[in-house]
Amino acid sequence: MVIEIISIGDELLIGQTVNTNASWMGEQLMELGIAVRWITTVGDDFDGLKEALRNAISRVDVVLVTGGLGPTNDDVTKKVMADFFDSRLVPDDDVLEKVKTRFAKRGLPLTKANVEQALVPDKAELMDNDCGTAPGFIFTQGEKCIYVMPGVPQEMKSMMVRFVLPRLKGQQIIPVHKKVLCTTGIAESFLYEKLGAYPELDKLVRIAYLPNYFGVRIRLTAAGNTDDEAKEKLDSAEKIVRRNASEFIYADKDISLEAAIAERMVQDGKTLAVAESCTGGLIANLFTNIPGSSTFFERGVVAYSNQAKTELLGVPAGLIERHGAVSSQVACAMAEGIRRLAKTDYGLSTTGIAGPTGGTDEKPVGLVYVACADEGKTAFERHTFADQRRINKERFAQAAMNLLRKRSWGFI
């Protein structure tokens, strides 16, 4: 079964409202293994909506329409539906009754607009609205089925859950299982190459790479004739991915790297202090965004100037002079310094050149040293990223946190 969503409303076209309705519906349908093939957004526009309906009915089995059922006269959906399905608008007593009680309850007089809400297309099956006054409609045309719902998220969701999804669930056949594996520290193209070597993956699942500056999320979607088959396919696919990318995977649910690290820190009763230069407080900020972070995050220092590195972290001025502030030696001294002063299990540090200016041939913009000090040893890494300050800070922070993850999770 293939579906099209038609979202109606000028506010969606001028960016006043983000179309979260469509994404919510898509997610619900995905859960049922039902594919949304199209989402069409059109304004409160009689001819536009008719065209959208015509296209949708020509190419999908089920059309889900939301919006434009309100009482104001920029709401054209009901008129278009009546016209399109060659249906008359007739008063419905139950709906009128409901509108009346609703208004009486709030001590409000009925307006003409409200009474008009009780007009319904005579060829439509009604869907009760338990959060508002406008009912939903179901039209059928041959094999095709068209569900029309209000655009108010709460009202649409209630109708989806009470009427639409149960019916579609009855009709749909493909069981689907999905999982997201979050990776970091590897570029999309490399991940793609690693996994591209396993053609059986494509037979087992639909695999999507979702990259951002923090890493690449791998989404596996398995469909089968039975629920078990789908699940088995997903499991076998996950095994292949894990076998080839284990050290890059930090979570099997869609969470941030810092959240995954924090979970483990709390579990293991470990503590952390951070000494940041080029990331300027970003790492401290990310960790302290997590509720309860005070149980493992002891302190942070943003040692932006060399003087601060010496005063706050005990980095020998001579070391900075010899190797420069941006060096593995200073990164390690910063990590060890903050760990010693804060008396924490882990000390994490960053020193680099976020840019856009301040780079040299030898030490270009985008260069960063990250270091992680613990009881066992002090590990460091050198990375070079691009030239945009904000993105560099994000990537520097991610690299530092990933080093901490690799140490504290025993990968290195």
Add this chain to the structure above:
Amino acid sequence: MVIEIISIGDELLIGQTVNTNASWMGEQLMELGIAVRWITTVGDDFDGLKEALRNAISRVDVVLVTGGLGPTNDDVTKKVMADFFDSRLVPDDDVLEKVKTRFAKRGLPLTKANVEQALVPDKAELMDNDCGTAPGFIFTQGEKCIYVMPGVPQEMKSMMVRFVLPRLKGQQIIPVHKKVLCTTGIAESFLYEKLGAYPELDKLVRIAYLPNYFGVRIRLTAAGNTDDEAKEKLDSAEKIVRRNASEFIYADKDISLEAAIAERMVQDGKTLAVAESCTGGLIANLFTNIPGSSTFFERGVVAYSNQAKTELLGVPAGLIERHGAVSSQVACAMAEGIRRLAKTDYGLSTTGIAGPTGGTDEKPVGLVYVACADEGKTAFERHTFADQRRINKERFAQAAMNLLRKRSWGFI
């Protein structure tokens, strides 16, 4: 001129990603008085995308396509475009050069997928991507113009601002002038009340209040028969707004409070150090996001534990015992401490309860004390916000920075 947006990506259809790209584009175009008539969302689906293109070109003047330009094989956009516009994919030396430098800089080898990114349709005009590797394309068919951009929001936005909007602006007819006045420290409803008293405003401009956790941006949009008329209307409207909200306005362009403060700090040759408890590094992070911040931002300390407050800021342990860590006395001692140790002109501090837990009847979640120490005096403020941790941190930081602004700009 009528526009259609085509958004490409399975993640949009299954609700994994909300289509904020389309709403951002719609808002930008609305600002120019250009109407988006359709938004069509289709998956990474060869035939579907071709159909979407065919429909769009048949009914609008300009088509804006985003998504599916990445290196992995679930990205079909470029192939479809080449096919649709009967164009050959040929290697582009400049693009390849860019990809190579980008990877060389990061010390990474090129993968086949990356090299393929340098293949471009020979009938397309290229749009440079200044945040990524995939270039954008411009195709023309008769009077119709089709712009193809990546789906990564930042890359799309940069191409819109640098290439698409300027061209469309050249084509549109109604002269429009707009200005954003950024305010902070006043709620939308109060601002609305202040300005609501001036009905002439509505005659001069369309006024939009754009609130977020950082403040309220006032967007003034003036349309006129001539460019001059639009500009005059905008100027008179701005005068009225400024007369009534001067102390809340921190910028007449859409920049952050920290950016406005930083500009002035650099101008005046002043320096800043920050001591954060409940904001956990957010303020340091915000200031160090600004290029060149090292000229005025000397250091930051995230003194999460009481011990850290004493060790790093010289806050007397007795003071913390007597008044509690969340108190005006400790806030002032933190601000004075960091200023003294860092030898800066200003010392800024925060101490509060971000939540969601840790509040008491006397000191509830959402309570914060912010303090600003300088040569003249130490000023502090007490605020109480809501119970969401992330939002509280943002608001705490904003309140602290606004106190710094009021002191350093001479309002208090």
